[in-house]
Amino acid sequence: MSSLPLAPCPSPLGRTPSQPAAFRRLRVRLARNGLRVALEAGRVRFFSVILTTLIVSGFTFGFSRYLFGQLAANNIPFKGAIVGSLFDLLFFTLGGMLIFSTGIILYASLYTSPEARYLLTTPARADHVFATRFQGAVAFSSWAFVALGVPVFVAYGLSAGVPWWFYALLPVFLLGYVLLPGSVSALVCLLLVRFMPRNRKQFLVIVGLIVLSLLTVWGVRTARAANRSIVTQGRELDDLIEQFDLVRSGAAPSHWMTRGVLAAARGDAEEALPPLALVWSNGLLLYVVAAATAKRLYRPGYDHLAGLGRGKKVFRESVLDRLMGALVFYLDRPTRVLVVKDFRTFRRDPTQWALLVVFGSLMLFGAGNYRNYMSADLAVMDKYAISLMNLGGTAVLLCAGLSRFVFPLISLEGRKFWILGLTPVSRDTILCGKFAFAATGSVLIAEVLILVSDVLLGLPPEAVAVHAAAVAVVALGLSALNVGLGAVLPNFRETDPSKVVVGFGGTVNMVIGLGYLLAVIALMVVPYHTAQLARATRSVDAAVSPLVYAGIPIGLALGGAAVVLPLRAGARALRGVEF
Amino acid sequence: MIEITTVTKRYGPKVAVKELSLSVPAGELFAFLGPNGAGKTTTIKMLCGLLFPTTGTVAVGGFDLAADGDRARALISYVPDQPFLYDKLTGREFLQFTADLYGMPPAKARDKTAEVIDLFHLDDFVDDLTERYSHGMRQRTVFAAALVHEPKLLIADEPTVGLDPKSVRELKTLLRQLAANGTTVFLSTHTLDIAEELADRIGIIDHGRLLGCGTLADLRKHASVDGNLEDLFLAITEEGARGAGRGASEDQAAASGAAREG
Numbered sequence: 080m081s082s083l084p085l086a087p088c089p090s091p092l093g094r095t096p097s098q099p100a101a102f103r104r105l106r107v108r109l110a111r112n113g114l115r116v117a118l119e120a121g122r123v124r125f126f127s128v129i130l131t132t133l134i135v136s137g138f139t140f141g142f143s144r145y146l147f148g149q150l151a152a153n154n155i156p157f158k159g160a161i162v163g164s165l166f167d168l169l170f171f172t173l174g175g176m177l178i179f180s181t182g183i184i185l186y187a188s189l190y191t192s193p194e195a196r197y198l199l200t201t202p203a204r205a206d207h208v209f210a211t212r213f214q215g216a217v218a219f220s221s222w223a224f225v226a227l228g229v230p231v232f233v234a235y236g237l238s239a240g241v242p243w244w245f246y247a248l249l250p251v252f253l254l255g256y257v258l259l260p261g262s263v264s265a266l267v268c269l270l271l272v273r274f275m276p277r278n279r280k281q282f283l284v285i286v287g288l289i290v291l292s293l294l295t296v297w298g299v300r301t302a303r304a305a306n307r308s309i310v311t312q313g314r315e316l317d318d319l320i321e322q323f324d325l326v327r328s329g330a331a332p333s334h335w336m337t338r339g340v341l342a343a344a345r346g347d348a349e350e351a352l353p354p355l356a357l358v359w360s361n362g363l364l365l366y367v368v369a370a371a372t373a374k375r376l377y378r379p380g381y382d383h384l385a386g387l388g389r390g391k392k393v394f395r396e397s398v399l400d401r402l403m404g405a406l407v408f409y410l411d412r413p414t415r416v417l418v419v420k421d422f423r424t425f426r427r428d429p430t431q432w433a434l435l436v437v438f439g440s441l442m443l444f445g446a447g448n449y450r451n452y453m454s455a456d457l458a459v460m461d462k463y464a465i466s467l468m469n470l471g472g473t474a475v476l477l478c479a480g481l482s483r484f485v486f487p488l489i490s491l492e493g494r495k496f497w498i499l500g501l502t503p504v505s506r507d508t509i510l511c512g513k514f515a516f517a518a519t520g521s522v523l524i525a526e527v528l529i530l531v532s533d534v535l536l537g538l539p540p541e542a543v544a545v546h547a548a549a550v551a552v553v554a555l556g557l558s559a560l561n562v563g564l565g566a567v568l569p570n571f572r573e574t575d576p577s578k579v580v581v582g583f584g585g586t587v588n589m590v591i592g593l594g595y596l597l598a599v600i601a602l603m604v605v606p607y608h609t610a611q612l613a614r615a616t617r618s619v620d621a622a623v624s625p626l627v628y629a630g631i632p633i634g635l636a637l638g639g640a641a642v643v644l645p646l647r648a649g650a651r652a653l654r655g656v657e658f
Numbered sequence: 659m660i661e662i663t664t665v666t667k668r669y670g671p672k673v674a675v676k677e678l679s680l681s682v683p684a685g686e687l688f689a690f691l692g693p694n695g696a697g698k699t700t701t702i703k704m705l706c707g708l709l710f711p712t713t714g715t716v717a718v719g720g721f722d723l724a725a726d727g728d729r730a731r732a733l734i735s736y737v738p739d740q741p742f743l744y745d746k747l748t749g750r751e752f753l754q755f756t757a758d759l760y761g762m763p764p765a766k767a768r769d770k771t772a773e774v775i776d777l778f779h780l781d782d783f784v785d786d787l788t789e790r791y792s793h794g795m796r797q798r799t800v801f802a803a804a805l806v807h808e809p810k811l812l813i814a815d816e817p818t819v820g821l822d823p824k825s826v827r828e829l830k831t832l833l834r835q836l837a838a839n840g841t842t843v844f845l846s847t848h849t850l851d852i853a854e855e856l857a858d859r860i861g862i863i864d865h866g867r868l869l870g871c872g873t874l875a876d877l878r879k880h881a882s883v884d885g886n887l888e889d890l891f892l893a894i895t896e897e898g899a900r901g902a903g904r905g906a907s908e909d910q911a912a913a914s915g916a917a918r919e920g
Contacts, residue, residue, distance in 0.1 A: 101758030105744070108755075112746040112787060197742040200706040201759050202732040378727065382710045387670055
């Protein structure tokens with residue numbers, strides 16, 4: 080065996096050009112090439128993303144304008160303490176959400192992504208790798224914050240009558256605020272990974288329980304205070320506001336934002352700029368602290384995480400699988416087996432159903448609270464408007480969920496199609512199985528959500544029936560569209576379902592799905608709600624005209640077409656595909 | 659060039675590498691063999707500085723990977739079995755990024771980029787986005803990027819997977835040339851023919867232990883088998899498995915005895 084050189088080899092480090100410059104160039108090139116590809120190859124997707132963002136921003140603007148109009152109608156000063164408290168709460172909530180979302184994205188991009196693995200084998204400094212991943216994570220998690228925040232504050236500015244420079248400062252405020260929660264989550268992420276105890280699961284369960292307990296205690300106290308304030312017609316409002324003392328303290332960044340934004344709205348530059356400086360300086364300082372921490376802890380943390388090892392998890396059949404099998408009892412056994420196989424894949428991936436649980440809980444919580452407002456005779460918003468929003472939200476969620484999970488099913492079968500291809504099951508049966516799986520799940524979830532929220536809102540039986548019919552048509556039609564178009568426009572090269580979804584086929588499917596659900600709701604539900612709204616505004620007690628139900632048969636026919644046509648096209652395409 | 663000293667690496671309760679010691683001098687082509695799960699990839703990850711030993715030290719070019727990792731990594735190129743490329747970069751842009759990352763002066767980076775493009779026949783696709791590359795094209799591009807900054811140590815994990823016979827032949831010639839010019843090549847592979855044909859020395863690892871290390875003649879003597887590398891590999895790993903089984907039984911017996919006495 081030969082001996083090692085006595086002196087270290089000359090290392091090329093320290094020569095030009097610098098690593099930060101290399102990473103800057105990398106980001107510019109990735110952005111430029113990505114944009115070019117989006118414009119050249121995926122114009123439909125690119126413009127549908129822009130259009131969707133504009134629609135969401137427009138809706139947020141309109142809704143905010145309406146709410147600020149309500150403030151004006153109730154003679155609440157736009158630049159006073161109540162609006163200040165609302166802004167405190169808004170910034171605090173958004174900051175909290177940004178901490179979680181940036182933390183999750185950053186964890187994935189620092190510790191589990193192939194890019195991180197590659198960069199860590201190069202002489203790239205740990206803090207440089209961290210910086211480039213941090214910027215990507217913050218941009219990814221915050222674009223929605225900026226896209227939604229700007230319309231809210233533009234609506235506020237237009238309602239409150241603010242100087243022109245308020246609008247110029249707005250993006251500076253919002254971008255500065257993004258840095259703070261991003262840096263906090265980065266620090267937490269780095270420290271947590273580096274010093275995670277060996278028993279990861281136990282540790283995370285304990286931390287989760289503590290956070291959940293604190294949130295529950297705070298939530299219950301706030302809800303009680305809110306109820307007291309409602310039943311006493313606002314006399315106990317102080318009690319409610321006390322629950323948000325932390326948010327309104329001078330040390331809270333959310334309060335700096337509120338102070339700055341309100342001062343800018345008043346046209347007081349001297350009062351507006353110090354909070355802005357506070358936000359930016361603290362954000363940048365925390366970022367530097369996070370980068371310095373990354374320099375010391377990122378690589379050891381990566382090693383620590385790998386060294387923890389993975390516990391052996393045993394996956395068994397669940398009672399839920401048997402329930403799914405029972406729900407599709409009308410299918411033959413091979414198709415039932417396929418349905419249960421798809422369901423098992425779904426339930427073992429929490430990212431698939433977590434959003435559904437969060438949305439469903441929020442919707443039912445909101446509907447439950449509405450009863451308190453009604454019992455206090457505070458008709459803050461019309462229950463028909465809320466139920467229509469619930470219906471729309473559920474339909475959009477179904478559309479997003481089915482697109483994410485059901486549309487890529489056929490594409491993902493492509494690589495392992497020999498498994499199904501060698502079984503004595505026809506391709507039509509495979510397609511029917513996927514439709515049965517999607518339709519059973521989506522109809523069940525959507526009906527439960529809509530029926531419970533309608534009952535909580537105290538809607539009359541005919542409204543509940545109209546909603547139940549509409550949501551069933553939406554769920555069945557969307558299921559068939561996703562299964563059928565998934566077979567007509569498959570992407571057999573891709574193994575990552577999220578990439579299948581954002582491809583050409585996925586975008587077409589999403590756009591058609593959104594158009595379909597809008598058409599069904601417009602035909603089957605909107606006329607009824609418009610009539611009820613007209614009754615409420617005119618204080619007329621007469622029954623609504625039967626004509627409001629005229630769209631229902633058309634909606635049903637549209638639903639029938641949405642089930643039959645895509646499935647037929649999908650079956651034809653699947654029969655012709657060579658795997 | 660490589661100095662691994664009594665290195666142990668644990669993943670939780672599992673010992674992936676156990677008291678491994680190995681020296682590889684500059685200019686040697688070293689083949690690292692072992693069954694699946696033997697500890698090859700963990701050893702390679704420690705050589706690249708991606709992971710750190712639980713105990714022991716790993717040094718490359720005289721720099722300890724734990725204490726002076728950035729300097730050590732500047733001497734290394736790693737070609738993994740599943741190469742990473744940025745989907746939205748062209749091959750040429752990836753080569754430029756690699757040269758920048760390793761701090762090459764722009765003029766030299768340009769010359770070396772042109773050289774490796776020619777060497778790996780990337781001309782036809784080097785200006786396409788890498789998301790359109792086949793596995794073979796990706797592998798060639800990653801090899802080009804690995805050599806663009808003239809590393810002192812090239813670590814390659816299953817480098818021939820996905821390459822056509824002509825490319826495999828060219829790669830073998832290249833690896834020998836690199837070693838002849840002073841670059842240390844650390845090759846992990848399951849393709850025993852390539853190891854037999856190319857390697858100056860061969861190390862066989864199983865259950866985290868280095869079971870044998872030396873030239874083909876050394877290994878024949880060690881295993882008392884007069885055959886090709888495949889025969890030697892099977893003989894050494896089977897003997898190693900029996901040894902590991904005995905060791906595990908002894909550990910278990912000792913633990914049971916201790917429990918009874920306790």
